[in-house]
Amino acid sequence: MRELPDGCRDIPAFLASWYGPPDRPSTPVGTQQDVRLPDALRSWYRAVSGYSRQVLFNHQVHPVGELHEHEGLIAFCVDDFAWQEFGVAPGPGDPLVHRRLLDEESGWEPSEEGLRLSQFLPAILLHETVHGARFTATADGLTTELCERLLGPLRRLDGPELFTAQYAAGHDLLAVAWPDEDSWDVRLAARTEALLRHAEAVPQVRFGPGEWYPVSGPL
Numbered sequence: 001m002r003e004l005p006d007g008c009r010d011i012p013a014f015l016a017s018w019y020g021p022p023d024r025p026s027t028p029v030g031t032q033q034d035v036r037l038p039d040a041l042r043s044w045y046r047a048v049s050g051y052s053r054q055v056l057f058n059h060q061v062h063p064v065g066e067l068h069e070h071e072g073l074i075a076f077c078v079d080d081f082a083w084q085e086f087g088v089a090p091g092p093g094d095p096l097v098h099r100r101l102l103d104e105e106s107g108w109e110p111s112e113e114g115l116r117l118s119q120f121l122p123a124i125l126l127h128e129t130v131h132g133a134r135f136t137a138t139a140d141g142l143t144t145e146l147c148e149r150l151l152g153p154l155r156r157l158d159g160p161e162l163f164t165a166q167y168a169a170g171h172d173l174l175a176v177a178w179p180d181e182d183s184w185d186v187r188l189a190a191r192t193e194a195l196l197r198h199a200e201a202v203p204q205v206r207f208g209p210g211e212w213y214p215v216s217g218p219l
Contacts, residue, residue, distance in 0.1 A: 010122065011043065011044065011047045011048075011121065011122055011125060012047045012050075014122070014125065014126070015047060015048070015050075015051060015055065015125075018129060018174075018191065019051060019053065019055070022050025022051055023050070023051060023052055023053075024049075024050055024051070024052055025050065026046050026047070026049045026050040027045070027046070027049040028046060029042050029045050029046065029064055036074065036090040036091060037064075037067075037074075037090070038074075038088055038089075038090070038091065038092065038093060038094065038095055038117050039092055039093070039094070039118075040094060040116075040117040040118040040121055041061075041074075041076060041088070041117060041121070044061065044121050045064055048061075054132070054214055055125065055128075055129070056124070056125070056128050056132075057080075057128050057131060057132035057210075057212035057213070057214065058079055058080045058128060058131065058132075058212050059077055059078070059079045059080070059086075059124055059128060060077065060078060060079075060080065061076055061077045061121075062075070062076055062077065062078070069090065070085075070087065070100075070108075071107055071108060072089070073087035073088060073089055073090075073098055073108055074087055074088055074089070074090050075087045076088060077124075078102075082102055083101065083102060083103065084099050084100065084101050084102060085099065085100055085102055086098065086099050086111070086120070087099070087100070087108055088117050094116045094117055094118050095116065095117055096110055096111075096114070096115070096116055096117075097110075097111045097115050097116065097117055097120045098110055098111060099111050113161060113162060113163075115162070119159070120162070122159075123159065123162040123167075124162060126167055126174065126176075127162055127163065127165065127167075127176060128212065129174060129189065130174050130175065130176045130187050130188075130189040130210065131176070131187060131189075131210045131211055131212040131213075132210050132212040132213050132214070133174075133189035133190070133209070133210045133213065134209050134210070134213055135189065135190045135191070135192065135193045135195070135196060135207075135209075136187060136188060136189045136190070136196075136207070136208065136209065136210045136213075137150065137186075137187075137188040137190075137196045137199040137202075137205050137206070137207055138186070138187055138188075138205065138206045138207075138208075138210075138211075139184075139185070139186050139202065139204045139205045139206065140183075140185045140186075140204070141180070141183045141184075141185070141204065142183055142184045142185070142186060142202075142204060143182075143183060143184075144182075144183075144184065146184075146202055146203065146204070147177065147184040147186055149201070149202050150175075150186055150188060150198075150199055150202045150205065151168050151175055151177065151186065151188070152198065153170045153171070153173060153195075153198060154168035154169055154170035154173055154174075154175055154188075155168060155169065155170065156168050157169055163178075164178060164179075165177065165178050166178070166179075171195075172190060172191040172192065172195055173188065173189070173190050173191075173195055174188075174189045174190075175187065175188045175189070187210065189210060
């Protein structure tokens, strides 16, 4: 859990380390759909199909049968607010991720982070795993010193910064942090509640399920 998944080939290992082994057989993507799906997207479907539980909580990758093309790109992902959609060029390879705002008439534009699909999918999985975790420590407006204390058991991950966030990981710990001028907003997630005990000594920290933790999840 110490390295940001490097491409979709590491997503199965990430899921297994956080959620445990798959609880059902994975489902391969059909041959006809294989032709137009980029490699990373095909690998994503194969990996997540082995889990009956939810692994994304805000953004949703469309089921294979609901994929559609719009202005030459496969629209494969949308956020829960139906505010923006993400698309990639069809066919093999590792295409650049584009986005479009659904409430405007503007077309596709490259994503602000300039991510390839093999970078975008692991990054969004990590981002949403933190926000959808059962056990989290949350703090806004932390000084750099307090931020470092909260993230002390973790190390900074090298990899793409999605939504201007920075990522860190430790033993069964994940974190997302955003710089805001001279302060930091932090979301720290743990597989067990006991792993967050060090955060009790940091002022301003709130504890509880992540903001995207499913209402139907175990409490």
